[in-house]
Amino acid sequence: MGQLNMSGTGIGSFNDRIRDAINGGSPFGNPLQQGFSTGLFLEPNGFYQGNETETRLTLATYTDHIQIGLAGNLKNYVLKSHTGEAKKGSEVCTFDGSPVGYTSSPIEIINYASAHDNETLFDIISLKTPMSLSIDERCRINHLSSSMIALSQGIPFFHAGDEILRSKSLDRDSYNSGDWFNKLDFTYETNNWGVGLPPREKNEGSWPLMKPRLENPSFKPTKDQILAALNNFVDILKIRYSSPLFRLTTASDVEQRVHFHNTGPSLVPGVIVMSIQDARNDAHEMSQLDENFSCVVTVFNACPHEVSIEIPDLATNKLQLHPVQVNSSDALVRQSAYEATTGQFTVPRRTTAVFVEPRC
Missing domain, CATH: 2.60.40.1180 (Golgi alpha-mannosidase II)
Structure with missing residues (x-):
């Protein structure tokens, strides 16, 4: 409930709604749950999330959540939802019944897809997409997810290394994992994928999912792919700063223009x-x-x-x-x-x- 109490304070809070809708599931659910960017309904990974009708509905629901996030997560922003009803952001609900939109101003939301907690964006995508998907396509998904954050109203937040496909070899909590798993390679030779199974304490339950992915060389990007990701990231930041329309500062501007x-x-x-x-x-x-x-x-x-x-x-x-x-x-x-x-x-x-x- 802390987020809901922030409305009107001018203080930003982190938007887990847009994070979970982009990636799928939550950091606390099954790591194979897919979302908007990772293939839900569009390219299933084999993990059952319902029949085709149900996954299409979940994708449409996630789409509503993302659109509210793109509009600064404003509680009074009115969206035509997937049902056809016009709903305020505060009337669009997460799967547990919490309101998606809760801010009074776009400056009160910090949109993000990954952070220091949980897996990196590249690792999330590597877990949730079908194992047969090419690394080129995973790179495209990485950029798609980052661009949704970069072009949203509010404060965009990026985890260090999102722009260079950073991996912690699927470590979901690297606080005590040392440089071996937390490495950031600014020579762009490697993204640190596949350096070993991450430490037992926080990861052992998912080792059976991790092992076949980490030992598969097709999951590892090349230096050219890392540099291409960086170029694409710089481009999307240039686009954000090419127009103040991507950086509206008041709720009324967002409600009138977006x-x-x-x-x-x-x-x-x-x-x-x-x-x-x-x-x-x-x-x-x-x-x-x-x-x-x-x-x-x-x-x-x-x-x-x-x-x-x-x-x-x-x-x-x-x-x-x-x-x-x-x-x-x-x-x-x-x-x-x-x-x-x-x-x-x-x-x-x-x-x-x-x-x-x-x-x-």
Whole structure:
């Protein structure tokens, strides 16, 4: 209940809601439970989380939780939920009945996907995704998860090494594990995967899950993959700081400007479409914050395949791929496209694509 009492204090609290929705389950549940980014419904790992109808519903619920988090976890932000009902953030609930949204201001939320406690982001992904998944795809999921944090309203928090695929060889509590498991390699030669089974005290129960993964050489990224992850991370930070629309400071600004479009019962699973509006050149319904862009649209595609999705509300805009992504070293994100006539966005698999409307 401590989080709920923080509303109105101006003090930030860590958002475990968005963490668990992105990754799946919780740090205290079965480590194979999947979430939005790790393949729930879209690419099951063999661990039973319900039938297809049930996992689709869980994914839709997680999607609601993430969207509230992207909107600063505001208690009064109104979202069209997966049921089609308009709900305030405080009316969207976690699986144990707690409200997802509880802040009065975006500065009161610290969004994160991993921290010093529990597994690193790379390790979480390595546990929850199917064992047959390629390391290239795991790297894409790592970036997708980080980008959801980086482009959220509020305070983004990253665990040291998220940007370089840091591993603790699946250690879930490395406080007393020494440098052997906590190593950060800034030569980028290794991410510290597979240096041994993590210490018995906090990890022994999961050793049967860990051993076949840690000894499998296909799980270990190369230096090129580590550097590509770093480049992609720097790019997404550049995008966050390219527009004040990603860094709104008041609840009223978030409520007025941030909108989600792939919502309701007919939503495309595994896809979040978020627009953030600024004042148009010819209208004065809101103050102008961004001198370069009148609108930014972010599409998070967690699907293992390319998605084309029509958003009629965003048709006829003059959107184009963000300049940072036009020049990205990631060939897939450069293929992202927008078609103005129908408002169709095409985004490659496991990709975050950002579109902007430059001012004339």
